[in-house]
Amino acid sequence: MGRPRGFDEATVVRSAAELFSTRSYDGISMDDLVTHLGVHRNSLYKTFGSKRGLYLVALRWSLRHHIAPLVDRVAAAGDLAGALRVALGEPATEAGLNLLLMAAVERAPVDPEVADELAPVLAAFDQAARTAAGRHPDRDEQDDDGVALALTATILGLRLRARAGTPGTTIDQAGAALAHRLTRHT
Template identity: 65%
Template sequence: MTDRSSKVYRHDMGRRRAFDEDEVVRAAVGLFGGRAYDGVSIDDLVVHLGVHRNSLYKTFGSKRGLYLVALRRHLADDVRPLTEALAAATDAATALRLVTSADLGLLLLAAVERAPADEEVAAEVAAALAAVDPA
């Protein structure tokens, strides 16, 4: 009896997530980028991401934890390629076209809304803006 229950316990502990973390983070980038951190509640995340509240907390620790992961994803997937493209741009018109067509919503909202109150966000934003500036 004990052996059987321990197997069930181990199976439950090793259960795979019912959601794709990558998809959830990418969707969170869009949500935070469109509505800002303070404009998104946990209930909004649950509804828009299609993930249970407990799963969000278990995976990301908090709304802020998910926000930081989403911000870093945005910086890696959206801002870094822009920085590289700007560095390779041969004229101002190309650089302007790149910047105006880029999705920088989450970075800009983070700079205005979260960075003044959150040192970790401020550091991420400062590094990203410094990388974009010389380009």
């Protein structure tokens, strides 16, 4: 019988998701993971197989625990402005949106498994935006799809700008201004 595991796997996965949301995958070494997570390298390899294995588990955890609940709240928002406020107004979702962005930009183009994880999540985000927008008799279905895609892109784009630390504009200002405009015109 092997030695009992000396760490809580769920805690390690959560901490790894947080770390992967702050830096590029290639910018994080196994030494960084060992230091950040406080878990011995051999234990990480034994449990997750590789850095990529840990990354995939952390990504899936974040998509399930950060993004899926956010998508549900966006769908329940009632209108586009409310959906935007929900998506941008929750500091707890920043790490999840950051990891989603990082995965979409840097890993999905080179890792089909990551792309496969993200595709249904982005489709669910679009559907939530479509639900929040509601059905308007003066818009056709194709227009509704375009509005949903635009809202998803806006949420992710504003999160990206916030990550980049764009001077003079805060995500709160931009989101509030857009939500105000949407409230007046929808």
